[in-house]
Amino acid sequence: MDNTPLFFTMFFTIYLSAHFIVFRNWSPKTRLEAASCFISLAHGTPAVFLAMHAIFFNPETHTFASKNNISQNNVLEYSIAYFVMDLCHLLIFDPKDVLFIFHHLATLFVFVTCRYLVFHGAYGVLVLLALAEVTSLLQNVWTLASAKKEENEVAARVFYKISVPFYSLYSVVRGFVGPLFVYKMVLFYSSGVADNVVPKWVWVSWICVVVMAISVSILWVTNNWVVLYRERMFKVENKKKVS
Incomplete structure (x- = not known):
């Protein structure tokens, strides 16, 4: 049974609730961004736990060539619906947000081919999903606080307090853990042992998508570190001038 339509209906309902109930008093522009964050919150952290459950409670599927089990397919469907x-x-x-649209299309390509085309390889895909979404809670809180920090003092405090832990976790996951896991995937698939279940063009495409996503993520968080450093240096210089 394919649960994608059911999951899509759920995310659509959450999206409408964000627009017309949760963030109804926000300005139209920030309300749109907040609604997107809200469904991201509904997807991200649950996806991490669902993916880990689907992997670790089925030890027979702990290889990159294992056939997808029912739990793994459910997680893929859950994520497909969200994206x-x-x-x-x-x-x-x-x-106009071409980069983010491309990201979603590329991610959907990986999930859809894994779920509906080759029926194998969910282990690696779901580990990468968990690594990508483990920062989701912090990132969405950070994004919501960023949207309101200019007009709300509490939001501004949350934004600046959460920035360092968020950037730190994001940097470790995207800069070290993720690339290491991708390296292990490349070693496995390039050996050819999985070519009969995951064709070469499929796994090569997966790797290209993941490498591009990680590269953009590293550039993004690096830029945020630089912005944060400049802002703090600017505050220090202003304090010196005042004193």
């Missing part, structure tokens, strides 16, 4: 919902949001309300 389709958020892609609809982007295409309708932010079509």
Whole structure:
């Protein structure tokens, strides 16, 4: 049974609730961003636990060539539904965000081919999903605080307090743990032992998508570290001038 339509309906309902209930008093622009964050919150952290459950409670599927089990397919469907919902949001309300739209399309390619085309390889895909989403809670709180920090003192405090732990975790996961796991995937698939279940063009495509995503993530967090450093140095210089 394919649960993707059911999951999509759930995310669509959460999205509408964010628009018309949770963030109804926010300005139209920030409300759109907040609604996207809200469905990301509903997907990210649950996806980590669901992925880990699907992997660790099925030890027979702990290889990159293992056939997808039912739990793993459910997690893939859950994530496919989320990315389709958020892609609809982007295409309708932010079509100029080409980079993010491309990210969603590329991610969907990986999930869809794993779930509906080759029926194998969910172990590696779900570990990467968990690594990508383990920072989701911090990132979405950071994003929501960023959207309101200019007009809300509490949001500003949350933004600056959460920035360092968020950037730190993000840097470790995207800069070290993720690349190491991708390296192990490349070693496994390049040996050819999985070519009969995961064709070469499929796993090569997966690796390309993941490498591009990690590269962009590293550039993004590096830029945020630089911005944070400049802001703090600017505050220090201002304090010196005042004193």
